[in-house]
Amino acid sequence: MATDQAEPEGDGTEDAYERFEERVQRISNVSNAAGVLRWDQEVVMPEEGTPARAQQLSTLSSLEHELLTADETGDLLETLEDAELSDEQEAVVREVRRQYDRETSVPAELVEEISETTANAHPKWKKAKEEDDFEEFAPVLEKLVDLKREYAEHVDPDADPYAVLFSEYEPYLDLETAERVLERLRDELVPLIDEIDASDVDLATDAFAGQFDDDDQEALARDVLDSLGYDWDRGRLDTAPHPFSSGTQFDARVTTRFDEEDLLGSITSTIHEFGHANYTLGLPDDGYGTPLGESRDLSVHESQSRLWENHVGRSRPFWEGFLPTARERFPELEDVTPEEAYEAANQVYDDNLIRVEADELTYHLHIVIRFEIERELISGDLAVEDVPEVWNDKYEEYLGVRPETDAEGCLQDIHWSHGSFGYFPTYSLGSVLAAQLYAAAEDELGDLSEDVREGEFDELNGWLRENVHQHGCRYTTPELIERATGEPFTADYFLEYVDEKYGELYDLS
């Protein structure tokens, strides 16, 4: 309708925002296209497809970078930062500004050098691990530490470089918060694990011993997803060597893996990835292409996978409800009781060397150790050559086990060869946040045990949709947490949850 009255945005802001949004959507489409190509590469691509795929991904990545860092983006950001915008528009501008500043602050040559060095680091790490030879990996690790320190310096010369690296993965939870939480986990979990070690309770750890056919495991994984309410019209289940989930609110896919000797592992891995995909599916359709329809960062993402994996999938009511379905696929589970299944899913190991095989509790000490070592490496307080000994000392101190080789010690994970310093803490922060969110949901909805037992997840998921998923990146992570739970980020609920669960399981006083 034509009108002589100027609209509030009659100063050209509307036009500028429209152009900005179009630009942001383009960037997002390129990024999502790359996501499809990576899914394809991990799940269905023929073995020899790599050379072409690597070039396709590299082109998409540089186009994305060029679109983001173009002068036009910077000009639009400046214009819009001076303009009257809606809250939602302001959130989009805030998120893009953050990415823009980061990507324009690092020289292209440094990005290129890091990329080349990590490409070279991966085979070195692999060889070092295979041959249990840390010396093989040390020089390239040292180079990566230097390069990432230089990278952080470019992004923010005044900040603690590790804080800068951490903020790549979790931009809105500051490092002090992460550190406070991780220290608390260490200080409370170490004695708890000691108590468990000292307990003479024997859990039914062999409830799922045996050989389980892969095809039947896949059918059961589909049962699990059915029971959790996965929307098959917007998703798929496939297998991948390293399970992951990816996609958009229109198409969020789950992958899992099957090991004939590890039925429980495929179930928990499927539930974990469901949690990620379910978050993505809860993002608003009409936000697709801008931060309003994109997920918050890694800790929040991980909170969703952990919530479903641990608070639902490793709960007693879940096994009470789900075991009959598992028995239909695997009649050999006939004599396993729900209690035994629950115990098997929650045993705490005492020879806990390998993170990816860890239980729900000791897992966090693996993270704490990595975190402490990374901080000192990046600050320069720890030399690369001293990493193996410090690693082993910390394992002895926190977990009561000392790795006999570096292959099962500081070389166990691939991530340093990617230069991913600062990434690991988000795993623990996600668990902690999961507990806080689950407590808030139960606070509002009442005890969810009966729902979990009945496989009735609409209420829980509705709460997550309303309080977390639908907001996309509208709020910063601390705002999102406070709005959803009424409190700032806190480890209280996680520690309460593990104290209660493991106290009862291991009959601790």
Next chain:
Amino acid sequence: MATDQAEPEGDGTEDAYERFEERVQRISNVSNAAGVLRWDQEVVMPEEGTPARAQQLSTLSSLEHELLTADETGDLLETLEDAELSDEQEAVVREVRRQYDRETSVPAELVEEISETTANAHPKWKKAKEEDDFEEFAPVLEKLVDLKREYAEHVDPDADPYAVLFSEYEPYLDLETAERVLERLRDELVPLIDEIDASDVDLATDAFAGQFDDDDQEALARDVLDSLGYDWDRGRLDTAPHPFSSGTQFDARVTTRFDEEDLLGSITSTIHEFGHANYTLGLPDDGYGTPLGESRDLSVHESQSRLWENHVGRSRPFWEGFLPTARERFPELEDVTPEEAYEAANQVYDDNLIRVEADELTYHLHIVIRFEIERELISGDLAVEDVPEVWNDKYEEYLGVRPETDAEGCLQDIHWSHGSFGYFPTYSLGSVLAAQLYAAAEDELGDLSEDVREGEFDELNGWLRENVHQHGCRYTTPELIERATGEPFTADYFLEYVDEKYGELYDLS
């Protein structure tokens, strides 16, 4: 090594070519990425993924267009056209110039309008076909004819507009050549089909009657691909509603379909798509990303699928060799003889209304009819409202059947709703070229019957690799044909092949 002597390309050509090649590779990577997204959409994407995928594909397509039509591309083309280049470099420049000229000559608004009109035309066509109501489709068809005429006018105002449209699909075979070949097919196939109609020979048309399980059909399709030498390390087999193949020399995938009542259809469709994928796999690895590693146009592509489908897969020796494998998957075929299988695969129908159900012979009259009608539509000699009657008259004249409805007449195919005028001839040209290439291969290698019977395809495929595949777009289509066969493009071999094959099958004098 530093030197004072100027290199032959010391004039900056080398630099310019390098920048040009990098640009071309980027464009190609974006295009290949879109290809992966389209494969995904047809084969594995969840039902509701469309809105996001449509946006991703639209972004990639506009990025590709912008990279191609940028001033930088035009400047580099001009520089390189004046420079000393190798033959291979010249071929790359030639191919990119052709794309550049075409894409820069048509205004963006017209491209947009065509795109919107076809999006709108598709549901109209669907409804019209469902309700057998040509009037429903006529207005949008008329609009598409006008728009495509306008499009052709922009590309080349001096040329026959239909020739311009045809050259979208087949840029190097001129329309006169296509017309000459199609007229000859019409003039020789119509009497041949009449003779077959008049023959009192009854072929074993029911050799494959029955119900065939989809999973077993898939296993057999894999057997077929194994036997043809498909490289599974660079390929896959999946199902799609409309079978296609796509990919690159590193990853060329086949799709097929299974219909419980049509075992023969799934076998021939699989072999057809193998032919396409096999061409792609024969392109040189080191040409990836430029026209040197990309396939020639539609007629040549179709020649590869037809060669394998018809000259191999519908041959007597193929069924002599392959039937035992088919019987292993389908014991109910025990009493079918190779001769009966061969006859079933080559029967000529007499109630031939639907192109996609046509046999190898009558197929071409469907194409000829479309071609004749399209030419007159685009030239303005035929009004849209008269299409149904002209269509039916031609079916009566050439094929001896008159469609009773437009749904099985001029509305049968989807392609006009895409605005794809000029595309159909490449199907027939591909068959004709297949026969010419197969004859040339046998001329050099000797009779291939024994190889086909033994499932020994290395020699044939080696010949195709050497004479067709490895050249990518280095030669124009006429050059490629002449180099491979020693002759210009000719329908002689196709007509000889069908005369001999069907003369013998139907006992014609």
